[in-house]
Amino acid sequence: MAVAVLAPTCFAGWLGWHAVAGGGGTGGRTAAASTPAASTPAASAVPPPPATSEPPSASPSPSPSESKGQGQGQGAAPAGRPLAGRTVVLDPGHNPGNGAHPAEINRRVDIGSARKECDTTGTETDDGYPEASFTLDVVRRVRTILEAEGARVVLTQDGDRAWGPCIDERAAAGNRVHADAAVSVHGDGAPASAHGFHVILPARVVSGAADTTPITGPSRTLGLRLRDSFAAATGEPFSTYLGHDGIDVRDDLGGLNLSKVPKVFIECGNMRNSADARRMKDPEWRKRAAQGIADGLTAFLTGPGR
Template identity: 45%
Template sequence: MVAVRRAIVPLLLAGALLLTGCSDDAPAAVPGTGVTPTATSVTPSASLPSSPSSPSSSAAASSSAPAAPAAGKVVVLDPGHNGGNAAHPAEINRQVPAGRGQTKPCNTTGTATNAGYPEHAFTFDVAQRVGKALADKGIRVVYTRQNDTGVGPCVDRRAAIGNDAAADAVVSIHADGSEAAGATGFHVAYSSPALNAAQGAPSTRLAQTLRDTLRTSGFTTANYIGSNGLSARADLAGLNLSTRPATLVECGNMRNATEAARMTSADGRQQYATAIAAAIEAYLAP
């Protein structure tokens, strides 16, 4: 996402391919790929009707199982990058709107651990885990991409998916690729200065809630970027173009051996997902 995060481009790729560890993997449908990302929502299965019971027992059951506070809310999850990006340099390098009068490449390949575990696989897996946890609580979940083999979508399209869904919260999931010595920890980015009301207090509160929950879940804040786990950014298209409360979470540094081991393991990815889901629920709670 930051300039220090660079993935190694395979020499066999034709054309120059812009790589960033984790930037806005956002938006617009990528032409010529046959892949048109569309918002896919996940809703929990309808509850089975309870068996007949006496009025008193029915009342007891209803009082002991209240509706989840965030039920009915809409959350857009944006897993960074995509597995097919590296094979389509022309598509992901084309310039798209990035907000604040800027343009940026449609998307990037993302970074990877030193052992080769890619960011796009990490973000997709974590997003699916987060989505399941939220859907189980009655929250409608929309993903910006539905698999880890496609191309894009572009950063502007990713932002549009959140806007079109009227999302109550948009969380973009990434991992960093800093090669700075000793670089470790997570950070949460938000748009600043705010371009609309949603980018103001709502996005700042979402970022703070994610930071606080990740920290209390045992994750440490970044020691090489941002301040106290938060990073105000004016250069991320997915945040600039959002009209909904939106943040981008860099879960950690994939070039750090300890964090790479955690991200590579299923248990570690579940730990990230549990913390992120808990943070989103806390933010959505009345």
């Protein structure tokens, strides 16, 4: 996900930017505030963690829907459904309000191996469709599918926060509920000539608060299941600009570095590429994208050894 207003001027320059970025999504952004996503009924979101000597974020007080994030008011998953008893955390990348809160999202937080910006604004299509609106729409669709299969689904935010959450909060969301799997959904902002999707796996990072050693193996399995199901559901080709065969491995993303549960990112397409952007703006394509993500999670959670 690249700068929403100032697109990279050349691919080489973008690659250099991408290598050093890595906030809440896969790169740093500075842009004007995005338009809010369409409203849907509120659902589970994770409340901010307890204060520490350095709070993970200076976030607003939790909304009523956030306060129910630990499953209060939710019945047990119906037995007999394929995901009964499973907990999934879905992380819609960025927030439409981030651009109006530069001081908050630019504050650096600890990701173990480095300090990164709390969050970023995300990218957008050339005609102004924001990544943050795309990700929230897709995640809500995934939630509906997974809940029908019996899963408990927790969102890191559900359009009920003015900005954020910070990247360390996003990782903490899965850790706090002991999620069986977590997926962060994004759209990228690469040069316009680049297209396709890729899944980002956590590299082995052991530094400070970060230790991904226990999750690199299961996260890879999750990532491969997600890659295959997303390609089958959407017909989107593998990325032409990053990774290999639709898979990339990174050590600079706080959402992965701080996770204690199997977790991956998916860049559903390049919002700066005209063909990818056209698909990502299409509600029917987003429906297929959500199905692909849900299918990948289901395959991982019901597969051998799960």
